[in-house]
Amino acid sequence: MIKTRAAVAWEAGKPLSIEEVDLMPPQKGEVLVRIVATGVCHTDAFTLSGDDPEGIFPAILGHEGGGVVEAVGEGVTSLAVGDHVIPLYTAECGECKFCTSGKTNLCQAVRATQGQGLMPDGTTRFFKDGQPIFHYMGCSTFAERTVVPEIALAKINKEAPLEKVCLLGCGVTTGMGAVKHTANVQEGDTVAVFGLGGIGLAVIIGAVMAKASRIIAIDINEDKFAIAKQLGATDCINPNDFDKPIQEVIVEMTDGGVDYSFECIGSVKVMRSALEACHKGWGESVIIGVAGAGQEISTRPFQLVTGRVWKGSAFGGVKGRSQLPGIVEQYMNGEFELDTFITHTMGLEDINKAFDLMHQGKSIRTVIHY
Numbered sequence: 403m404i405k406t407r408a409a410v411a412w413e414a415g416k417p418l419s420i421e422e423v424d425l426m427p428p429q430k431g432e433v434l435v436r437i438v439a440t441g442v443c444h445t446d447a448f449t450l451s452g453d454d455p456e457g458i459f460p461a462i463l464g465h466e467g468g469g470v471v472e473a474v475g476e477g478v479t480s481l482a483v484g485d486h487v488i489p490l491y492t493a494e495c496g497e498c499k500f501c502t503s504g505k506t507n508l509c510q511a512v513r514a515t516q517g518q519g520l521m522p523d524g525t526t527r528f529f530k531d532g533q534p535i536f537h538y539m540g541c542s543t544f545a546e547r548t549v550v551p552e553i554a555l556a557k558i559n560k561e562a563p564l565e566k567v568c569l570l571g572c573g574v575t576t577g578m579g580a581v582k583h584t585a586n587v588q589e590g591d592t593v594a595v596f597g598l599g600g601i602g603l604a605v606i607i608g609a610v611m612a613k614a615s616r617i618i619a620i621d622i623n624e625d626k627f628a629i630a631k632q633l634g635a636t637d638c639i640n641p642n643d644f645d646k647p648i649q650e651v652i653v654e655m656t657d658g659g660v661d662y663s664f665e666c667i668g669s670v671k672v673m674r675s676a677l678e679a680c681h682k683g684w685g686e687s688v689i690i691g692v693a694g695a696g697q698e699i700s701t702r703p704f705q706l707v708t709g710r711v712w713k714g715s716a717f718g719g720v721k722g723r724s725q726l727p728g729i730v731e732q733y734m735n736g737e738f739e740l741d742t743f744i745t746h747t748m749g750l751e752d753i754n755k756a757f758d759l760m761h762q763g764k765s766i767r768t769v770i771h772y
């Protein structure tokens with residue numbers, strides 16, 4: 403067993419506990435990664451809250467990391483000690499029906515065990531005093547060392563700063579990818595972005611890169627507007643400033659609705675607004691936010707009959723092993739920036755403060771440095 407420092411979620415709704423845990427060496431097809439930095443995403447908070455139907459405890463959360471390979475298990479051929487990697491909560495085996503479909507990034511090779519907090523052989527690698535601790539989304543980046551399946555690691559440029567490109571392990575790739583891969587926004591299109599956290603701001607970056615003509619940013623926390631404008635939002639609006647539904651406001655602002663909208667909150671009520679803010683005949687709304695267990699979306703079917711389209715997007719439709727290294731290169735070439743997202747940095751011992759800052763609406767991303 404290897405000893406590693408980790409933030410353990412012993413039960414839902416309780417602060418994480420920083421402790422030394424035991425970690426088994428990587429088994430067949432697995433890789434030991436020393437995590438250099440990890441972002442804290444809203445999805446970590448969602449799972450910790452107890453609202454995640456797949457939430458399982460005790461667990462080591464975290465899924466937005468960057469690290470260095472320290473050891474490889476039997477049969478691992480695509481990675482070697484010293485490689486720089488980003489763990490992927492959506493693996494890419496390249497062989498399953500999903501990977502070969504050409505239609506989705508949702509590889510299912512390790513999905514079943516991953517959803518149960520287990521490695522592909524059905525067991526965990528983390529233990530405390532002999533008690534198994536579950537993995538999270540196949541990543542568990544809130545541990546200084548973690549074990550990840552080979553097919554769930556993207557090998558990236560060693561020159562890339564891991565304390566920044568870790569954000570490409572979830573939030574930034576999710577938002578930018580939803581614009582490019584899921585919606586395929588084109589030059590001149592109009593866009594509405596609901597929710598200006600890490601995901602929504604990354605949608606704005608993606609929309610700017612796609613040369614959208616108008617980017618309407620919507621949030622109930624106006625503190626988010628300055629960064630949204632800095633990144634390229636053309637209009638920032640607060641639904642609480644209007645005495646009519648926000649979709650009506652947007653339809654009026656845009657002569658009938660936007661070409662594309664993105665829900666980046668996880669509110670089923672806002673998902674409806676986002677759909678109904680789309681233009682009749684062609685407007686498309688992409689759901690990115692993750693709603694609480696058991697919640698359902700609704701609208702009048704006539705919204706769809708009259709040409710609006712409702713879609714969803716996971717990890718921005720990006721295939722992690724084959725496409726994420728290229729996104730890291732785009733960052734290295736200065737095609738987009740990451741600094742604006744990183745509002746706070748801290749050590750693992752302060753990780754509960756990162757959750758507090760998120761809940762208080764004071765952070766975009768806190769990056770934990772090990």
Ligand code: NAD
Nearest residue numbers: 444597598599600601621622623666667668691692716717
């Ligand atoms: P965040 O908490 O940082 O940001 C959410 C933003 O929404 C905040 O700025 C908040 O003020 C705003 N907001 C809340 N209620 C609102 C309302 N009624 N109207 C307008 N704005 C409102 O979260 P994040 O990290 O950006 O994540 C956003 C969502 O995306 C979460 O649900 C997360 O679980 C999900 N997510 C999905 C994927 C995916 O692949 N689909 C990946 C990562 C995160």
Ligand code: DAO
Nearest residue numbers: 445492508513572692716717
């Ligand atoms: O293949 O069934 C599947 C699910 C793959 C994971 C998709 C997760 C997307 C939303 C979670 C937010 C992640 C941080």
Ligand code: ZN
Nearest residue numbers: 443445572573
């Ligand atoms: Zn995330």
Ligand code: ZN
Nearest residue numbers: 495498501509
């Ligand atoms: Zn696959």
